[in-house]
Amino acid sequence: MIRFLDMAEQRAYFSTDYPVNIYALSEQSVTVEFGTLISEELLSLITGFNQFLLQNPFPGLITTVPAYASLAIFFDPLIVAASDLPGKFCYDKVAQYLKNIGQTKRAESHLATDRVVIPVCYGGDFGPDILTVAKTNKLTIDEVIEIHASGLYTVFMIGFVPGFAYMGGMDTHLTTPRKAVPDAKIPAGAVGIAGKQTGIYPMETPGGWQIIGRTPLKMFDVGRPQPSLLKGGDQVTFKPIAKDEFNMMLQNEYENQHY
Amino acid sequence: MKISIIKPGMLSTVQDLGRYRYLSQAVPVSGAMDQLAHRLANKAVGNDDGLATIEFSYAEASFKAETDVLAAYSGDGAFLVFNDELMPAEKPLFFRAGSIVKFIANPVGVWTYLAVAGGWNVPDVMESKSTYLTAGFGGLSGRALRKGDVLMNNQSVSQVSEQIFDQLIKKGIIYPNWRISRESLLPQDRQTVRVVLGNEINWFDATSIISFLTKNYSIDRRSNRMGYHLSGTPLVRKVKKELLSTAVTPGVIQVTGSGDLVVLMADCQTTGGYPRIAHIAAVDLPSCAQLKPGDVIRFSEISADEAEELYFEREHDLSLITTAISLKYIKI
Incomplete structure (x- = not known):
């Protein structure tokens, strides 16, 4: 860039x-x-x-x-x-x-892009489709996690539902087509892969992305000045966390409710 | 002023004119499906157009006035009945505490708006009181109304509202003899909807464009606050490329992969990846929203300039209504 x-x-x-x-x-x-x-x-x-x-x-x-x-x-x-x-x-x-x-000349340095770290508990109950992603790409589950968590992602746009960030920049070794039949319910915080993109479901909705993990962060919170955690142009990295850490962070997120 | 919901009806939510400033975070506009009826109900009680009303769908609802209430309704989904008497629409209505008001079916349309002097008081979420059910925010706790819900107005009402209220009490009547003429603002033929052709119009073959502008389509059962699916002659694309997701807005008509038409409505997503054959002229969107599953819909082309002229005519007519009502009650 x-x-x-x-x-x-x-x-x-x-x-x-x-x-x-x-x-x-x-x-x-x-x-x-x-x-x-x-x-x-x-x-x-x-x-x-x-x-x-x-x-x-x-x-x-x-x-x-x-x-x-x-x-x-x-x-x-x-x-x-x-x-x-x-x-x-x-x-x-x-x-x-x-x-x-x-016609204005583009400025060099005024782009306000933030870097955001998203903790993710990969696999298990939180990532029911991680095996599909692994098999599709002839990888082990650990390799999927390793590759997904070492990338630097760019938010291209927010769309679909409030706070849903479409992110590009994923390693092509993780490319996996979306599901032929979408799931009726994907939980809030689910981290998914569709084609060459990765994204996080901010709220429970139907959806067709392959789910590999879950973040305890609230991706959308109407109580914040900027309800969507991410915005177009942001740079994102994922940090693997264990389940007990997930539970602790989840509790913190919801105790600090802004409502 | 306070009411309690006895029967909520099929889908009743608090709505205003929508939430525009958060579109870039994919928060839909939401707001009243029939913004004209919403605005007229507000005007009839002396409110600003943007105050919150309750949007009822179809009939089967009823409420009790827990205090004296100055309300008004407009729309095509139901008629209001009090003491077995039909209440006129687009008129201020004075209900004594204890009054029970019922909705009976109006075969014409879907949505009916109940305004109260001062507007319904629910918290602002992202600068709007509109309910968005998918994400569960706005309106009354982010949900549809239920039996037993209590709604109150904003205590600060306009001077016009106060005057209407006082005069109705003094005269001991339910409503005055004036009313707003909604008919004069509605198109002659509700089923012919004026459209402006969209950016991807040339992605469709000529026969399909002619079908779109001449054939009858009908509102499909898969229709809701997000969009109205239409059934009829499917459209054929000559350009097969994919459209990168880009902003859409209520009134835009998308064509799905199978060639079906979808009219985007108040709760539509903020971006979409289907080609857009047209958008419905803003002045015709309210009456279009009142079409029910099974109703016929036809499209007639106008230019973007005409659509804008119609928009300004409509806004001018609406401002005259506000002025006329004020002049009845405020002595200069």
Whole structure:
């Protein structure tokens, strides 16, 4: 990521490297599509542009939604229409504003990415599918744990349910397809693998990922200022823990309830 | 003001206009499925549009006024009945303490909103009172209403609400003679929904686009607050590539892998990976939400500019209603 930023120091957010497609998603939102492939380069471009836009909002901007290769911008049409942004319709006003600030030269070092360590109790009852992952990749269970816990992962986006982080950067030796038939109930904290990605279920939901362990951390807590523990652009590592440590941490998490 | 739930009905939750600032953390918008009815119920009691109402689905619900209550309702799922008398919608209604109010089926639609002067008082979660059942937060303890639940209003009510309340008490009547005309805000043909074509429109073959804009579809039984599945002629894609998950929003129409249409609704996920053939014009989304399983739905294309003009016309009409109600009660 650092390497790319050095190289692109003088480039604008909107450049021929990633030609943008801006379209109306609804009367209250537009999407800027930067590309059609997942890459860390694109992630840092979108994260940077998103932060720049939030620091330099147009009148009526409500919020933004970064995804793999796009950024959606939600706004209040009444405020946008009443603003002196040039253009007849809200879409034109917002799109023009985005194009203007897209010409800004990318800053080198303002990306606010956090590094987060997630403790995981692997295997056993907490990781019912770890054997599937091991067999698929001709590994032992210990090797699966070793490989999964030694990687550095990047959060590409939060989606699916509140706080669910889609993470890339997993060692391809762990690549395992998702289940043909999704499980009806996956517990909160379950750590899973789907294809080349890894992720953590923040709450009990149905799901099709291969579950290899569980974290005692609350991935989503409405009592926190930022309810989702992770955000797009964050760097994540996993730390294996034993079951008694898991139980102790779980107790702590729930005693410190913010509700 | 206080009510207790005698019968909760099929699915009753506290909702407001939704939760927008946490979309990037994958927290859905939620909020009222029919935002127009929600807003009109609020306006009828002198509330701001954004205060919390109770969203009832279909009928079979009833409640008791534990104190004197100034309420109003709007929507297509039920009619309110008190003392065997049908209560008019979009009008302030004064219920004496002890009154028992029942919901009887309205064959037209699904959702009915009950507003109270000052709005229903439940805690704000992430700046909204909307209930999101999947994650169990918002509204009343993050869940649907149950028998015996007690709901109270916010004590601070607007000056208009106070005046309405005082006049109804003074005159000893349940409701005044004015009402908001919701009909004038609804499309002539509820089953024809105006749409703006989506970013992935060219992923579909011409025949499929024509089917989408001319054929009848119907609301499937697999429909809920997250989305309405439609049955009808499946669409065929000519571009087979995968769409990387990207932001979606209520009103967006996705086409699944099998070519079926899904209209995303209030509790939809914040991102989706299915191509989007269109989005429903914001002004038509409320009446679309009132369509029931089995109902026919057709789509008619308008431009994004037209959709925006309709949006502003609607907001203008709604602001005139607020002004008109204020002028009835506040002397300048």
